[in-house]
Amino acid sequence: MIADSDFGDVDIEREIVEDAGFELLAAQCKNEDEVIERGRDVDGVLTQYARVGSRAIDAFTRCRVIARYGTGVDIVDVDAATRRGIQVTNAPNDWCAEEVADHAVALWLAAARKICAYDQATRQGTWQWQSGQPIWRLRGQVFGLLSFGAIAQLVAERARAFGVEVWAHDPFLDESELRSRHVRPVSFDQLVEGSDHLVIQAPLTPGTRHAFDRTTLRRMKPSAILINTARGPIVEDTALYQALTEGWIAGAALDDLEEEPAKQRDWRPHNPLFSLPNVIVTPHAAYYSEQAVTAVRRIAAEEAVRVLTGQNARSPVNEVPARL
């Protein structure tokens, strides 16, 4: 079963699954109850945003694999799956790492160079450089990264071309790893207080959820720009709204919102952030390119088929005993 997907059709998955002798059920579940209702008796689940938590996993009667379309597995209760001997797989992060790094830099430059503000102004007949004022020279400024994982490393590589000084905070990496790539390792506090531009590229974990709340945002530079190309809930939106309206920071560019619209049915843009001129929002599109989407669909379907035909997953997230 495809629990949910927003790729428009299921042709790629159908070909892979049916060629292996299975049937494909394509659903559009928006919550765990719908996953249970549709997926109780399926052999494997592919999921994009639909939560497959412990309730669903306990309700499954024969499921052997949960394949996530993508890298993050925060929507799957991996411990519950392991307990029930269900293999969880993801897509190794190189399927979209270049795209996300490009998008992070595009959001950064658009915010720093006020591209969206200028575009709106010129369309309304205002042909003045002042409609973007103030803009600061990038060269020499501090470009901070929250995490120095695969994607953040590609962002750092790109950012360096603009003459910025790259700092990163990653509590799980050796500082020498950062230094060897000409990046200054800093504490979370130094990152927050010293960055002129701060890109969030850490996974969503209990430790990063709401890491950017009022207390953190209050400590940033008033000229700072915050970019989030990770998961929405790392930033507390009401706090960000206050930070942007009261001048705690200068601007934000977000590829996701705290409410995670992609996980909702009939979502509407009621978030007050949409009323602000110093915010840019893209619809969790950083990963997107035609190549990336095709790759991730193939990877998820092939992983499911591999597990269901007794082969080892190529990108297992958990360890489960082999089945006879």
Ligand SMILES: NC(=O)c1ccc[n+]([C@@H]2O[C@H](COP(=O)([O-])OP(=O)(O)OC[C@H]3O[C@@H](n4cnc5c(N)ncnc54)[C@H](O)[C@@H]3O)[C@@H](O)[C@H]2O)c1
């Ligand atoms: N917007 C998109 O379309 C999109 C696409 C892919 C990935 N992402 C997001 O980007 C994240 C990172 O992806 P990746 O491929 O670089 O992952 P990765 O596993 O290569 O790197 C993650 C890094 O985060 C670090 N980290 C963990 N907790 C941290 C913390 N509290 N503070 C700072 N660093 C921390 C880890 O040590 C690791 O180095 C993903 O988890 C996902 O949420 C977004």
